[in-house]
Amino acid sequence: MGRGFHATLVIIAAVGFVTLTLTNNNNNYFHRSLKSGQLQSPHFASRQRRAIAKLAHPNETITKKLSTAAHSYCDGNDLVDYPLPKYDACPPNSTLNVIPFFGGMTNALKFVVLGGLLSFEENRCFIVSEKDAHLNPGHKYGKTQDGEMGNFVDHFFEQIGLPHDHPFVKERMESGNYKVRDWQEYWTPLKERRTALHRFDYNTTMYSHPVPRVDGVTLKRDFIRHIWHLLPSYRNSTCQALKEKEIFDTDYIAMSIRRGDKTKEKFTSKFPTVGAYVVEADNLVPHVFKDGQRPTFFLATDDCYVVHIFRESRPEYTFVSQCDDLAENQNGYDILDIPKMNAQQREEHFRKFFIELYALAL
Numbered sequence: 001m002g003r004g005f006h007a008t009l010v011i012i013a014a015v016g017f018v019t020l021t022l023t024n025n026n027n028n029y030f031h032r033s034l035k036s037g038q039l040q041s042p043h044f045a046s047r048q049r050r051a052i053a054k055l056a057h058p059n060e061t062i063t064k065k066l067s068t069a070a071h072s073y074c075d076g077n078d079l080v081d082y083p084l085p086k087y088d089a090c091p092p093n094s095t096l097n098v099i100p101f102f103g104g105m106t107n108a109l110k111f112v113v114l115g116g117l118l119s120f121e122e123n124r125c126f127i128v129s130e131k132d133a134h135l136n137p138g139h140k141y142g143k144t145q146d147g148e149m150g151n152f153v154d155h156f157f158e159q160i161g162l163p164h165d166h167p168f169v170k171e172r173m174e175s176g177n178y179k180v181r182d183w184q185e186y187w188t189p190l191k192e193r194r195t196a197l198h199r200f201d202y203n204t205t206m207y208s209h210p211v212p213r214v215d216g217v218t219l220k221r222d223f224i225r226h227i228w229h230l231l232p233s234y235r236n237s238t239c240q241a242l243k244e245k246e247i248f249d250t251d252y253i254a255m256s257i258r259r260g261d262k263t264k265e266k267f268t269s270k271f272p273t274v275g276a277y278v279v280e281a282d283n284l285v286p287h288v289f290k291d292g293q294r295p296t297f298f299l300a301t302d303d304c305y306v307v308h309i310f311r312e313s314r315p316e317y318t319f320v321s322q323c324d325d326l327a328e329n330q331n332g333y334d335i336l337d338i339p340k341m342n343a344q345q346r347e348e349h350f351r352k353f354f355i356e357l358y359a360l361a362l
Contacts, residue, residue: 074239302358
C-alpha cells in the first residue's frame with residue numbers, strides 16, 4: 001500500500017455527533033470528518049457549506065502540508081515510523097505514576113494518552129493499572145492479579161507504559177514511592193486536557209515532539225500514534241479484513257453511528273436520526289464520487305440494525321459493514337456486558353471494533 005495524504009476537518013455542535021470520513025484511494029488516502037449534533041443549526045449549516053467548499057476546492061498549500069504527515073496503519077512500518085516512547089528513561093529516584101484504565105476502550109485510551117503526557121512532562125515513568133477496568137474480565141470476576149497485570153491492554157496492544165514486572169516498578173510499589181493519578185487532573189484543566197488553544201514545547205527524555213509550540217490536539221494525535229500499536233496478529237487480521245472488503249481500492253465515506261448504552265446516559269434526544277445521517281451523506285456524495293461512480297459507505301456502528309435501515313433507504317448506494325460478518329448480531333454496545341462475554345465473543349467484539357477504527361482512520 002502506498003502512502004498518500006489525509007486530513008481531519010472537525011465541525012462540532014452539541015453533544016450527539018455524526019462522523020463522516022471521506023477517503024479517496026486513487027493512489028492517495030484522504031479523509032475528512034464532520035461531527036454534528038444539532039444538524040439543523042444555521043451556524044452548523046454555514047460551517048458545513050465551508051467544509052464542502054474545501055472538499056471541492058482543496059488548497060494547494062494545505063494539500064502539500066498534509067501529504068508530508070500521511071501514514072497508513074497497514075503498510076508494515078508502524079513501529080518504525082512511530083516507535084514506542086522511552087518508557088524507562090525517567091530519573092532513577094523519580095516517583096512512579098499509576099494511570100487508571102477505565103471506561104470503554106476509546107475513553108480509557110484517551111485518559112492513558114493524557115496521563116502519559118502529564119507523566120513525561122513531570123519526568124516520571126508510568127504504568128497502566130487495570131485494577132478497576134470494566135474491560136478487564138479478570139478483575140470483574142474477582143481475579144485481582146489479572147485485573148492489575150493488564151489482561152486487556154497486554155492482550156491486544158504492544159507495551160503501553162512500563163510492564164508491571166519491571167524492576168523499577170516493583171521497587172516503587174514496594175517502597176510506596178508511587179502516585180495513583182486522578183483522571184480529573186488531566187481533564188478538568190483545559191491545558192492538561194491539551195486543547196487546540198494551548199501550545200507546548202514538549203521535550204522530555206521519554207518523548208519529544210519535533211514541532212516547537214505545538215498545539216495540544218496535534219500533540220495528542222502524534223503521541224497516540226507512538227503508544228497505540230495493535231499486536232501483529234490483530235493488526236494483520238484487521239488489515240486483511242479491510243483488504244477483503246476492497247476498502248483500499250475504492251473511494252468511500254466512513255460513518256460512525258453510536259447507540260447502545262449512550263441511550264441510558266440521556267443522550268437519546270440529541271442523537272441524530274438515521275435519516276439525518278443519510279441527508280449529510282447525500283450532501284457530500286457529489287464531491288466524492290464522480291463520473292457515475294457508485295457511492296460506497298463504510299458503516300461503523302454498535303447497532304447493526306442501522307445497516308438494514310441505510311440499505312433500505314438508499315439502495316443505489318453500497319454499504320459495507322462488519323455487521324455482515326458477525327457470528328452474533330450486535331444491537332447496541334453496553335459496557336456492562338463486556339465482563340459477561342466469553343473469550344470468543346470478546347475477540348469478535350474487539351476485532352470488529354479495530355476494523356472499524358482503521359476504516360475511519362485510513
